[in-house]
Amino acid sequence: MSKFGGSSNKKEMPAMSSGSLSDIVFMLLFFFMVTTQLREQENKVMVKLPEASEVIKLERKDLASYINIGTPTRNYQAKFGTDARIQLNDSFKTIDDIRDFIASERESMGENDRPFMTTVIRADQDVRMGIITDVKQELRRCSALKIMYASRKAAAE
Numbered sequence: 130m131s132k133f134g135g136s137s138n139k140k141e142m143p144a145m146s147s148g149s150l151s152d153i154v155f156m157l158l159f160f161f162m163v164t165t166q167l168r169e170q171e172n173k174v175m176v177k178l179p180e181a182s183e184v185i186k187l188e189r190k191d192l193a194s195y196i197n198i199g200t201p202t203r204n205y206q207a208k209f210g211t212d213a214r215i216q217l218n219d220s221f222k223t224i225d226d227i228r229d230f231i232a233s234e235r236e237s238m239g240e241n242d243r244p245f246m247t248t249v250i251r252a253d254q255d256v257r258m259g260i261i262t263d264v265k266q267e268l269r270r271c272s273a274l275k276i277m278y279a280s281r282k283a284a285a286e
Contacts, residue, residue, distance in 0.1 A: 174199035174216045179254035181280035192245050193277075194234040196227070198260060199253035213256045215264065227267040251279040 176199040187193055197216040201209045214221050217230045235243050248268055252261055268276060
């Protein structure tokens with residue numbers, strides 16, 4: 130009788146299709162796999178950072194080069210002993226290798242970013258100061274004068 134739907138001619142809403150749900154899940158999974166950064170280097174030395182009362186967060190981590198100083202982990206103690214060692218990237222190095230390390234880190238950066246390069250020393254709190262002083266002297270020789278010491282914030286009492 131009437132041209133427009135009456136009360137007796139109501140249509141039901143169709144069920145929502147879940148066929149494309151798996152596509153969406155895989156797109157999200159792929160997105161997070163591509164955007165997530167994995168750890169760049171393996172820690173071969175044990176480092177328990179010292180406590181500091183004043184801590185400042187590093188602004189640009191992409192401009193930081195890390196020098197780890199500490200006792201080798203248990204996997205490497207049989208080969209390298211228990212004395213403090215220097216780790217540059219993924220291998221143990223000596224003081225003499227720091228110059229080549231800094232040069233390669235500078236080369237990997239853009240021309241505009243090189244003046245802002247920061248060398249971060251991550252040293253164990255029980256490491257003798259002599260090895261840290263030797264590292265600082267070598268950094269001074271290769272003109273890497275912007276140095277930061279990694280530490281953890283002191284626990285509030």
